[in-house]
Amino acid sequence: MLKTSWICRSCLTRLARPAFRGKVRLQSSGRREACSLQRVAHNAAAAAPATVPPALLTRARGIALEHKQLTEKLADGFDTRAAKRVGECGPIVNALGEWEKAHESAAELMSLIQDPSSDAELRELATDDLGATREQLQTASQSLITSLVPVHPFAHLPCLLEIRPGAGGSEAAIFAGDLLRMYQGFCNRNGFRATLLKYENTNGTQEAGVPLSEAILEVDQENAYGVFRCEAGVHRVQRVPATEKSGRTHTSAASVHVLPSLQENSAASEDFDNPESDYYINVKEVRLEVMRAGGAGGQHVNKTESAVRLTHIPTNIVVSMQDSRSQIKNKEKAWALLRARIAQVRREKREEEMVAMRRSVVGVAKMGRGDKIRTYNYGQQRVTDHRSGTTVLNLDDVVAGGQALEDIMESVRTWLMEQDVEALVAEESETKK
Amino acid sequence: MPRISTSALRKAYAIDPLLPRLLSPCRDLRAAQNELRWLREHVGNVAEARRAQGDTISQSAFLHDLVKQRASGKPLQYLVGTEFFGDLEIDCWPGVLIPRQDTATAVQRLARLVRKAHNSPSELRVLDLCTGTGCIPLLFHHELYAARADVELRALGIDISEKALQLADHNLNRLRGDKTLADKGSLHFLQADVLANPFVEARGGPGHIAVSTALRHAMLPHIWDILISNPPYISPSAYWKTTTRSVRVFEPKLALVPPPPTSNSGIAQGDSFYPPILGIANEVEAKIVLLEVADLDQALRVARAAQALHVFDGVEIWREQPDEPDSPSPEAAGFHVLGQGNARSVVCWRGTGAAWLGKRERTSAYEDVAFPDPSCRAQFQIGPVRVSHQTEAFPYWVNNLNQEQLAVKHNVGRGVGTNAFSKQNRSGAPGRQGLDTTVAPAKVHPKVPKNRGLEITATPETERSEAPVGRP
Numbered sequence: 048m049l050k051t052s053w054i055c056r057s058c059l060t061r062l063a064r065p066a067f068r069g070k071v072r073l074q075s076s077g078r079r080e081a082c083s084l085q086r087v088a089h090n091a092a093a094a095a096p097a098t099v100p101p102a103l104l105t106r107a108r109g110i111a112l113e114h115k116q117l118t119e120k121l122a123d124g125f126d127t128r129a130a131k132r133v134g135e136c137g138p139i140v141n142a143l144g145e146w147e148k149a150h151e152s153a154a155e156l157m158s159l160i161q162d163p164s165s166d167a168e169l170r171e172l173a174t175d176d177l178g179a180t181r182e183q184l185q186t187a188s189q190s191l192i193t194s195l196v197p198v199h200p201f202a203h204l205p206c207l208l209e210i211r212p213g214a215g216g217s218e219a220a221i222f223a224g225d226l227l228r229m230y231q232g233f234c235n236r237n238g239f240r241a242t243l244l245k246y247e248n249t250n251g252t253q254e255a256g257v258p259l260s261e262a263i264l265e266v267d268q269e270n271a272y273g274v275f276r277c278e279a280g281v282h283r284v285q286r287v288p289a290t291e292k293s294g295r296t297h298t299s300a301a302s303v304h305v306l307p308s309l310q311e312n313s314a315a316s317e318d319f320d321n322p323e324s325d326y327y328i329n330v331k332e333v334r335l336e337v338m339r340a341g342g343a344g345g346q347h348v349n350k351t352e353s354a355v356r357l358t359h360i361p362t363n364i365v366v367s368m369q370d371s372r373s374q375i376k377n378k379e380k381a382w383a384l385l386r387a388r389i390a391q392v393r394r395e396k397r398e399e400e401m402v403a404m405r406r407s408v409v410g411v412a413k414m415g416r417g418d419k420i421r422t423y424n425y426g427q428q429r430v431t432d433h434r435s436g437t438t439v440l441n442l443d444d445v446v447a448g449g450q451a452l453e454d455i456m457e458s459v460r461t462w463l464m465e466q467d468v469e470a471l472v473a474e475e476s477e478t479k480k
Numbered sequence: 481m482p483r484i485s486t487s488a489l490r491k492a493y494a495i496d497p498l499l500p501r502l503l504s505p506c507r508d509l510r511a512a513q514n515e516l517r518w519l520r521e522h523v524g525n526v527a528e529a530r531r532a533q534g535d536t537i538s539q540s541a542f543l544h545d546l547v548k549q550r551a552s553g554k555p556l557q558y559l560v561g562t563e564f565f566g567d568l569e570i571d572c573w574p575g576v577l578i579p580r581q582d583t584a585t586a587v588q589r590l591a592r593l594v595r596k597a598h599n600s601p602s603e604l605r606v607l608d609l610c611t612g613t614g615c616i617p618l619l620f621h622h623e624l625y626a627a628r629a630d631v632e633l634r635a636l637g638i639d640i641s642e643k644a645l646q647l648a649d650h651n652l653n654r655l656r657g658d659k660t661l662a663d664k665g666s667l668h669f670l671q672a673d674v675l676a677n678p679f680v681e682a683r684g685g686p687g688h689i690a691v692s693t694a695l696r697h698a699m700l701p702h703i704w705d706i707l708i709s710n711p712p713y714i715s716p717s718a719y720w721k722t723t724t725r726s727v728r729v730f731e732p733k734l735a736l737v738p739p740p741p742t743s744n745s746g747i748a749q750g751d752s753f754y755p756p757i758l759g760i761a762n763e764v765e766a767k768i769v770l771l772e773v774a775d776l777d778q779a780l781r782v783a784r785a786a787q788a789l790h791v792f793d794g795v796e797i798w799r800e801q802p803d804e805p806d807s808p809s810p811e812a813a814g815f816h817v818l819g820q821g822n823a824r825s826v827v828c829w830r831g832t833g834a835a836w837l838g839k840r841e842r843t844s845a846y847e848d849v850a851f852p853d854p855s856c857r858a859q860f861q862i863g864p865v866r867v868s869h870q871t872e873a874f875p876y877w878v879n880n881l882n883q884e885q886l887a888v889k890h891n892v893g894r895g896v897g898t899n900a901f902s903k904q905n906r907s908g909a910p911g912r913q914g915l916d917t918t919v920a921p922a923k924v925h926p927k928v929p930k931n932r933g934l935e936i937t938a939t940p941e942t943e944r945s946e947a948p949v950g951r952p
Binding site for chain 2: 250335337342343344345346347348349350351352353354369371372373374375376
């Protein structure tokens with residue numbers, strides 16, 4: 048037998064015949080009413096506050112209005128820019144439509160329930176539907192928020208991971224090597240194609256296994272920048288180093304820079320010749336220095352020096368490349384690196400302006416330059432991310448680039464999105480004032 | 481050469497025990513590190529290739545051997561076996577000059593200018609004298625087909641050395657084989673001596689035949705659009721003073737220093753290749769000539785010699801980095817000097833060559849033929865057709881040709897005549913129009929035979945009489 052002492056009839060019928068829910072009419076009874084009221088209360092508790100911040104809502108409505116105007120304009124004649132904007136707004140408008148529909152039906156149901164003059168049967172039906180509608184509303188508001196948060200403009204690009212040791216001497220250099228292996232493992236596990244663009248150990252040679260002084264890993268995968276963006280910053284390690292004789296725990300750090308990369312495949316999507324693009328570089332502003340043999344040159348010498356150095360004069364960014372014997376290849380690599388660096392600088396500058404206002408409200412530390420973002424504690428076998436506050440106790444898996452690392456990165460991405468939402472809200476309320 | 485300090489050697493040793501030996505040829509720690517890395521990569525590649533064949537080598541012994549050879553000054557390119565020339569990796573063998581970066585820069589620039597031109601002919605012919613590894617025609621081919629598909633390139637490399645020709649063919653086959661070079665156009669290499677006199681019977685093997693004779697024997701066309709050459713240009717004194725030891729000891733002197741002049745012509749030994757090359761350029765009616773030179777002094781001497789021929793519409797000098805902003809050069813009397821670095825090439829052009837280089841064609845000596853109907857001009861697509869005044873604008877050899885024109889006229893239809901017509905067909909170069917005026921003064925043939933294939937049907941005997949002879 049059932050363990051419960053009693054089951055109200057409506058619940059029993061629903062259990063037996065869920066499909067006829069709407070059509071079944073039963074006699075009303077006091078007991079049943081109590082039951083449904085209880086359930087309403089339960090629903091209200093379970094559902095996360097299914098609200099969209101009003102600031103975001105007004106923003107979405109503004110965008111919907113713009114979308115409508117643009118669509119009307121497009122009906123008259125084609126305009127590339129307007130079409131592009133319409134395409135961008137489309138998901139937001141759809142999400143807003145869904146949300147408004149759900150919101151409206153929820154409000155209607157609530158008014159039915161709360162209206163004392165309404166029929167008891169009707170009220171009960173409304174209560175039945177309210178749960179499903181609330182669920183709908185919740186998903187709708189979630190998707191509305193997601194669609195409103197702007198996707199990082201470079202998220203679709205492949206990326207460059209630059210790893211350099213920070214404070215902590217050779218232990219930091221060893222840890223930088225560990226980080227490099229961690230990301231390589233992560234790429235292997237996820238099937239990302241990763242190429243080592245530059246690898247230099249502390250001896251200035253390329254031999255592996257020696258403390259690392261600089262490594263640049265190129266992850267040649269769509270969306271790689273979106274995946275690795277959250278990795279930029281200072282990674283702290285606490286452990287007994289291999290170089291330590293008396294068993295003391297040291298704290299060292301390595302820095303990771305993440306730059307969106309523009310290699311051949313993505314070059315088509317970004318327009319180098321467009322002066323508005325972040326990747327646009329005026330060729331006249333770059334000083335190209337190639338190693339030329341001193342003296343006569345030509346047939347008089349056979350030099351092997353193929354180093355290329357590019358200097359972007361306005362920003363004084365210098366990139367030098369000497370890995371390949373082919374000067375042309377060195378030049379191509381140097382240009383790719385210079386473009387990536389300059390785009391990053393420009394983007395940071397632009398972001399800084401935008402963030403300055405947001406930060407006053409939200410207090411988000413800027414990514415990539417702030418304090419430590421993550422701690423790897425070998426003694427306690429734990430990894431803590433200081434932004435999302437996630438702690439994982441499976442350090443070995445993290446350092447091997449396994450599922451645990453993915454979990455941490457996922458948590459940071461979620462955190463980033465929440466930050467973005469907060470920032471958006473702050474921005475909206477700021478503009479309203 | 482200054483002695484390498486002990487501290488530098490010690491520092492190098494701390495990084496890698498093999499490095500100190502590489503310091504002596506490289507003179508610089510950074511360069512030595514790079515070279516050691518490349519040698520290591522090479523050893524790794526060789527070991528891998530051997531392993532694939534089921535053979536093993538001692539990698540460390542091989543590396544030690546290579547470092548020892550490099551320390552003795554042997555060029556890295558000979559040890560590793562290749563050198564990068566523009567985008568191409570060219571194989572190098574001892575006994576053939578290693579391609580130089582400066583040459584690649586100039587050739588690349590020229591090819592990029594030519595491939596941008598709108599009025600390029602359907603068949604572009606490029607002749608390279610003293611081709612060595614064959615790097616210049618190969619790079620030109622690569623650069624041209626990287627951006628153009630509508631032009632048929634016919635490139636020919638000429639060298640005196642048997643070994644160089646073997647290497648050039650090897651490079652061609654390798655690059656064609658691994659699909660680096662597009663499977664279009666034609667590339668050939670031919671043995672001939674640039675310095676040989678075409679009017680003297682050649683003695684002693686194919687390496688002593690003059691260029692024009694070799695072209696005729698090989699049934700190749702004797703009209704070429706672009707002539708490029710990186711001839712030996714180092715004077716004997718400069719050879720001992722300015723060349724590095726590794727060049728002097730390991731690279732062929734044949735490719736670096738011209739042989740001593742036979743007659744007392746007053747030309748310095750270092751320059752002795754340029755007059756014959758300019759003569760050949762004249763003979764093959766090259767519209768663009770690119771000659772590599774040692775320095776600004778030689779560049780000016782060559783430029784003056786080219787100007788003295790009164791054939792070219794313009795002469796300029798390119799430095800090592802011609803694309804960089806010009807550096808001031810006060811001593812360049814009357815010649816435009818482009819770019820930065822040492823003066824490296826002399827460029828001459830005439831006729832349509834000016835347009836290919838992106839220059840404005842000189843029109844002062846010519847005047848446009850008045851077409852009765854403007855649509856008529858468009859219909860025939862002959863471009864701006866001009867008729868010459870038969871004045872000083874044309875060199876002596878054109879007038880000589882005119883003497884022979886009667887013979888040509890009588891020979892119409894026997895192959896020789898078609899030759900004259902087809903020459904005229906190839907766009908409005910002044911020389912061509914000079915021919916034209918005598919056949920039918922001040923009149924343009926709208927129906928010019930398109931068939932170029934007939935051109936080489938002439939037998940050597942008849943063609944000899946027709947060939948532009950008359951060098952003083």
